[in-house]
Amino acid sequence: MNLFGIIVMYFICFFSIMGTFLTFPHISRKNISFGISIPEDLYYSSEIKNVRKKFTQKGLVIGFIILIFAIITSLVLNNQGSPDNAVLVVVPAIFILLLAYMVLYLNAYKEMKIIKSNSSWKDQSKEVIVIDTDFRKGKLMVSPLWFVSYLLVIMITLFVGIYFYDTAPEKIPMNFDFSGNVTNYVDKSIRVFLMPVFVQLMMLVIFMFSYWMIGKSKQQIDASNPEVSKEQNRMFRLKWSQFIIFTGFIMMILFMILQLTSIGVLKNLQIVTLFAIGVPLLIVVAAIVLSIRTGQSGNRIHVYTNKAGEKMSISRDDDKYWKLGTFYYNPQDPSLFIEKRFGIGWTMNFGRPLSWVIFIGLMLFIAGFSIFTSIYMK
Known part of the structure; x- marks a missing residue:
């Protein structure tokens, strides 16, 4: 580079x-x-x-x-x-x-x-805990059936790799500079054409986990204005689940395009390189914009209600469970996932053994995939 x-x-x-x-x-x-x-x-x-x-x-x-x-x-x-x-x-x-x-x-x-x-x-x-037993009955997330579109893209990526294998060039471009010039080639093999599919499958697992994490996270309602807070939190989950679905689908398309480039169907490498750089950049910008528009827990989303909250009510003080204000550790809380206190998104309740199993399992999955790909591509 x-x-x-x-x-x-x-x-x-x-x-x-x-x-x-x-x-x-x-x-x-x-x-x-x-x-x-x-x-x-x-x-x-x-x-x-x-x-x-x-x-x-x-x-x-x-x-x-x-x-x-x-x-x-x-x-x-x-x-x-x-x-x-x-x-x-x-x-x-x-x-x-x-x-x-x-x-x-x-x-x-x-x-x-x-x-x-x-x-x-x-x-x-006065400290108040607010729980809405009907909270999860409303529309909190987009339909998980959208993940079917991921599977369709993965199947297309696999199909074009197999269908065009015989006509693909003997040297497959793997790396490009910012001008679209190829900086590294590898010999044609079935492994090269299966690699984008493996990456897509890994991303499918990660995006489905992220989607599940949003849906299962702990309900948090501000005691000073519970009606507004409840609706903000609902819209917050809905918008970020939409973002997860959109982001994952765009990444699936990106690796399908890289597959089409490898087999020689797409020959304009400058456009492909621009797309490969532009997609991650678009996702980052979209995440920043969405974060600013929603705020954590949806606190920046405008919700109108006739009910006024109690100005000097405060949600239960659970600072003792937040180590350095970042890591949540509460063995008495049955929740696995909870909203972050600093930043946007969700974190785990590290006081639950199952959270550690999920966390370590996810890390091992990512590390194992990285090791597998490095050995597989040799």
């Missing part, structure tokens, strides 16, 4: 990480601030707003310092005739950025703990 390609990929990764991480505090539930539960009315208080402001400002400064350093170092290496060594700079830079943002989060988390310990929120509020 040339220097331009390296820098483009770095920019995509960098701004994706910085954009998502720095928006998390602003789109989380308003009764949560950096993993600490608070009364919703205090979300816009000057003290708590200042914590978010400092987090964002420091994140921008640190991010751009790392960005500028990585680009300058890459240009120096390129001028010295070592463009490939730029990868040795930009990859660690991404990990340094992630580490720096983790430290920033932990500092904000500690600051919020101090603010809460010095406050009298509990004395002024």
Whole structure:
């Protein structure tokens, strides 16, 4: 890969990480601030707003310092005739950025703990647990039958690989640069044509698991405005299940196109390369936009109701179960999945043994698939 390609990929990764991480505090539930539960009315208080402001400002400064350093170092290496060594700079830079943002989060988390310990929120509020027994009777998710479309694409990918095998070129293009030029070929074999199918099957498992996780996650309703919160949470699950279905289907199509390119049906490599780069970028942008539009638990979705909530009611304080405001550990809670406290999405209840079985099983599945593909393609 040339220097331009390296820098483009770095920019995509960098701004994706910085954009998502720095928006998390602003789109989380308003009764949560950096993993600490608070009364919703205090979300816009000057003290708590200042914590978010400092987090964002420091994140921008640190991010751009790392960005500028990585680009300058890459240009120096390129001028010295070592463009490939730029990868040795930009990859660690991404990990340094992630580490720096983790430290920033932990500092904000500690600051919020101090603010809460010095406050009298509990004395002024009453803790309430809200459970809606009819919550799951409404439409929470899109139909799982949409996954049938994945199977159709997988079958087409397999069929075209077998049908065009005899007429496919003896050398199969595997890697391309940003101009669409082939940088690596492999000898034609049935293994090459089955690989996209294997990847599609792996993605099918992962996307179905993500869909199932959304549907089975714990019901969380804000006690200060339960009617609005219930509808927001329902729409939040529905929109993200739609996103999961859409994202998975587009990825299935991408690997079908790569299959058609390998067998020589699609010959415009520039367009294929653009598509291969554009699809992941589109997914990242769509995820960021959806996160901003919905907020965590749907708190940014506008819902109208005639019922007013109790302004000084607060959901049950379960901070003790959230380690560092990120990891949920509650052996008494039967739920396997729960909404994150920082960011968008869901996490596991690590106090349940079954959660560990699922987590380790998923990691072993991904690692096993990676090992299988590396051996299979030799």
